[in-house]
Amino acid sequence: MGFGLFLGLLSICAPSVANAASASVPGLEVAYSLERATQGISISGNGRKFLSQRYSTTAAPQIVELLDDNSTVLYPNAEWNSYNSSNPKSNPRTTFVNVDGARLGPDGRYWVVDGGATGINGSAKLVGVNLTTNAVDKLYYLDDTKASDRGLDDVRFSASGEIGYLSDIAGALIVLNLTSGHNVRVLTNSTTAEALFPIMYNGTLVPGSDGLGSVSTAGLDQIEVSPDGTYLYYQPCNGGMHRIKTSYVDAVLTNDTMAATLGDYAEPFALTPSTGGTTIDADGNIYASDTNMLAIWKITPAGHCSILFHSEKLLWTDLMWITADKKLWLPASQMRPGGDGLMATGPNYIFTYPIDAGPSPIDHV
Ligand SMILES: *[C@@H]1O[C@H](CO)[C@@H](O)[C@H](O)[C@H]1NC(C)=O
Ligand SMILES: *[C@@H]1O[C@H](CO)[C@@H](O)[C@H](O)[C@H]1NC(C)=O
Ligand SMILES: *[C@@H]1O[C@H](CO)[C@@H](O)[C@H](O)[C@H]1NC(C)=O
Ligand SMILES: *[C@@H]1O[C@H](CO)[C@@H](O)[C@H](O)[C@H]1NC(C)=O
Ligand SMILES: *[C@@H]1O[C@H](CO)[C@@H](O)[C@H](O)[C@H]1NC(C)=O
Ligand SMILES: *[C@@H]1O[C@H](CO)[C@@H](O)[C@H](O)[C@H]1NC(C)=O
Ligand SMILES: *[C@@H]1O[C@H](CO)[C@@H](O)[C@H](O)[C@H]1NC(C)=O
Ligand SMILES: *[C@@H]1O[C@H](CO)[C@@H](O)[C@H](O)[C@H]1NC(C)=O
Numbered sequence: 001m002g003f004g005l006f007l008g009l010l011s012i013c014a015p016s017v018a019n020a021a022s023a024s025v026p027g028l029e030v031a032y033s034l035e036r037a038t039q040g041i042s043i044s045g046n047g048r049k050f051l052s053q054r055y056s057t058t059a060a061p062q063i064v065e066l067l068d069d070n071s072t073v074l075y076p077n078a079e080w081n082s083y084n085s086s087n088p089k090s091n092p093r094t095t096f097v098n099v100d101g102a103r104l105g106p107d108g109r110y111w112v113v114d115g116g117a118t119g120i121n122g123s124a125k126l127v128g129v130n131l132t133t134n135a136v137d138k139l140y141y142l143d144d145t146k147a148s149d150r151g152l153d154d155v156r157f158s159a160s161g162e163i164g165y166l167s168d169i170a171g172a173l174i175v176l177n178l179t180s181g182h183n184v185r186v187l188t189n190s191t192t193a194e195a196l197f198p199i200m201y202n203g204t205l206v207p208g209s210d211g212l213g214s215v216s217t218a219g220l221d222q223i224e225v226s227p228d229g230t231y232l233y234y235q236p237c238n239g240g241m242h243r244i245k246t247s248y249v250d251a252v253l254t255n256d257t258m259a260a261t262l263g264d265y266a267e268p269f270a271l272t273p274s275t276g277g278t279t280i281d282a283d284g285n286i287y288a289s290d291t292n293m294l295a296i297w298k299i300t301p302a303g304h305c306s307i308l309f310h311s312e313k314l315l316w317t318d319l320m321w322i323t324a325d326k327k328l329w330l331p332a333s334q335m336r337p338g339g340d341g342l343m344a345t346g347p348n349y350i351f352t353y354p355i356d357a358g359p360s361p362i363d364h365v
Contacts (some may be wrong), residue, residue: 025311025353031329032066032250032350038331040277040319041350042066042299044131045365050075051104052319054087055335061099063112075110076129076136085117093122093141104131104365107161109138115151116143124152126164138178142166143165145174145185147267153221154277154319159229159362163250171195171219173234173262175252184252190263192234192242193220199237199337200274201316206337216337222288224280226301227360233286239272241286241299270299276335279320279328281357287328289317296330296353313349322359327352 037055042197049066052057062081063073074081083095097120101113109128116124116165121143128138130164139286146152147170166174168185171194176183187193199206207216218237225232225246235241244265252259286303287308295310296317300313316335322328330351 025313027354028309028311028313029352030349031352032070033346034348034350035346036062037333037335037346038058038074038350039100039333040102041321041329041331041333042102042110043321043323043329044104044108045324048103048131050104051331052099052112054099055316055333061096063096063102076134078135080127084093085120089120092117092120093125096127097123098151099152101167102154103319103321105155105157105161106362106365107157108365111138111155111164112153113152113166115153116146117151125173125234126155126166140164140176140178140183142174142176142183145183146170147172150208150219150248153218154223156223156225156232156363158225158246158250160332161362163246163253165223165225165249166234166247167220167223167234169195169218169221169237173220173223173232173235173249175249177253180254184259186249186252186259186262187220187266192240192263192266193236195219195236195238196240197238201337202294203292209362222275222278224278224286225360225362226284227280227282227362228284229362233269233273233278233280235275235278238274239288241269241272241288242266243269261322269301270305272297272299272305275316276316276333277320279322280360281322281355281362282360285355285357287320287355289314289320289330291316296328308355309353310322322357322364324356324358326355326358328355 010170036053039054042050042051055060065075084090098115100115112124112127124143126140130137150170164176172188198215206216208216221237223234231243248265273290278288286299288297294314296308316333
């Protein structure tokens with residue numbers, strides 16, 4: 001997820017997270033130690049690794065490919081990662097303005113959600129990169145669809161691959177026909193998409209940016225689609241997961257009545273906690289990163305919740321990934337949210353943890 005972040009000086013001493021790397025949870029292993037805070041990881045079928053690196057007090061969000069020698073290179077290229085708001089020549093339509101969710105899709109493309117910036121047309125978009133050509137070959141501008149004041153967050157796809165579902169943290173779902181580009185913003189009036197409670201982090205409410213006593217909230221944020229394509233799961237960042245049949249969701253593209261009443265079809269699914277990110281496996285189990293208790297939850301397709309493991313190392317674990325060798329990949333971004341200027345200091349670990357299933361075929365390549 002990525003709610004509004006506020007840059008400021010980190011004047012406090014960062015807690016000793018480095019020591020945490022040696023704390024033991026059986027099966028939890030450090031796969032990478034990175035200089036830049038890493039929000040998300042995606043791994044292609046042939047092992048290419050892509051990182052979204054968002055949480056920094058000083059550097060702009062960026063997308064990189066992690067190469068075999070462990071160096072990183074801007075992806076798909078330097079130009080897409082070159083946006084500079086102070087430079088009038090910088091084109092928000094052809095650069096990443098505010099990278100948020102980023103992931104490989106079932107079609108093999110690497111999809112980047114540009115959350116956009118208020119008042120900058122062309123900044124809010126879904127960008128598809130072809131891994132063969134390493135060039136952007138899909139582009140959907142969503143500035144006119146999203147709320148004016150808050151950003152787009154993440155994306156998932158329908159079983160057919162034709163529909164994209166995007167979260168809008170103002171508290172809405174955007175349903176996008178990838179063939180035609182037609183899109184509709186729904187659930188805007190549904191409490192299921194709304195932040196009814198602030199986000200929690202490491203035992204406390206996350207402070208907001210509106211001065212002392214304010215708190216941070218984010219509406220519809222995490223989304224997953226069941227491996228059989230039947231259900232769309234979603235929750236606001238503070239948790240409380242609902243699901244809706246995708247047949248109803250997809251119908252909003254062509255049925256205005258359904259678009260206006262989609263929330264009526266939402267079923268409560270699980271009382272999930274404040275979450276940095278979720279992912280889903282081939283058996284339909286959802287994994288949710290609990291940013292409050294620093295744990296990973298497992299939620300079965302029947303809605304049964306359990307805590308898989310807990311570790312102080314899981315500081316703001318965000319966009320997770322599952323590989324065919326049945327590993328859950330966990331980027332612990334070290335983000336310390338709060339209006340007084342958070343933020344990630346190193347080391348930034350990506351962990352792996354063994355699970356019982358591989359990736360969902362309609363979610364991962
Ligand atoms: C890259 O990092 C991984 C994980 O730390 C390590 O196992 C591997 O040896 C490193 N590769 C190189 C070429 O340094
Ligand atoms: C952004 O653009 C401004 C104005 O052209 C320039 O002064 C500044 O150095 C640029 N920043 C970066 C990081 O390139
Ligand atoms: C933003 O750009 C789109 C094209 O992507 C255009 O249709 C729309 O009118 C523009 N909106 C504003 C407010 O300029
Ligand atoms: C990517 O580009 C290659 C070469 O042009 C093309 O064959 C392939 O179909 C493209 N991939 C997708 C997912 O469209
Ligand atoms: C998506 O758009 C294509 C092209 O206009 C159309 O054929 C298809 O039926 C649409 N799909 C949905 C689910 O609306
Ligand atoms: C998390 O909370 C505990 C208990 O208050 C505190 O000791 C620790 O420093 C906190 N960690 C971070 C990264 O804020
Ligand atoms: C549109 O959706 C409404 C509400 O779910 C439903 O009653 C109606 O039958 C749908 N119309 C069509 C043409 O499918
Ligand atoms: C949702 O609520 C807003 C104001 O709260 C109202 O303007 C709008 O018509 C409502 N939309 C639907 C689809 O009910």
